[in-house]
Amino acid sequence: STIYRFTSAEVAAALIGAPGSGLSATGHEWLDYSALYxxxxxxxxxxxxxxxxxxxxxxxxxxxxxxxxxxxxxxxxxxxxxxxxxxxxxxxxxxxxxxxxxxxxxxxxxxxxxxxxxxxxxxxxxxxxxxxx
CATH class of the missing domain: 2.40.128 (Lipocalin)
Structure with a gap:
């Protein structure tokens, strides 16, 4: 019930598998919509x-x-x-x-x-x- 936001650089690094570049939800919450929808x-x-x-x-x-x-x-x-x-x-x-x-x-x-x-x-x-x- 949450939308997360990442930069294009973070996504690109995760896609190529750079060390330590996995996408983490921590610090990337854009909106928790569970109370709305x-x-x-x-x-x-x-x-x-x-x-x-x-x-x-x-x-x-x-x-x-x-x-x-x-x-x-x-x-x-x-x-x-x-x-x-x-x-x-x-x-x-x-x-x-x-x-x-x-x-x-x-x-x-x-x-x-x-x-x-x-x-x-x-x-x-x-x-x-x-x-x-």
Whole structure:
């Protein structure tokens, strides 16, 4: 029930088997999500906005797709959002041509943002661009 973060150098050293370079969970905890969401993480990726998207699979209850916001240092900033739930087992999540896809049981779905969230995003970008001038 924990997500760990390692540097690319740590992972590379562990992959080549450098002495003493095995990955240890100690000091690398990024987020213990057990109090927030049940199940184990099946898949994760970082979207274009820097949000860590994780599919949580619970074999005897619903699965969840969740976004965790990340600050400028790469740390969890305390904000998360439930993107969707499924009675099936959520699996792999991928980006393809700028669109998010998720495997759910024997199906693959393309997630389409709600029109209102798209409108708010565009308005927010316009406001931000205007303030910078």
């Amino acid at each position: 049940a199940g184990g993480a099946s898949s994760m990726l970082v979207d274009a906005n820097g949000v860590l998207i994780v599919s949580f699979t619970e074999f005897n209850s619903s699965s969840s797709l969740v976004g965790f916001e990340v600050d400028g240092n790469g740390d969890y900033n305390g904000n998360d959002s439930l993107i969707l739930t499924s009675d099936g087992r959520l699996g792999e999540i991928r980006f393809h041509n700028g669109e998010l896809y998720v495997a759910d049981e024997n199906f693959i779905y393309r997630l389409v943002p709600e029109p209102s969230s798209l409108l708010f995003s565009v308005l927010g970008l316009a406001f931000f661009a205007r303030r910078k001038r």
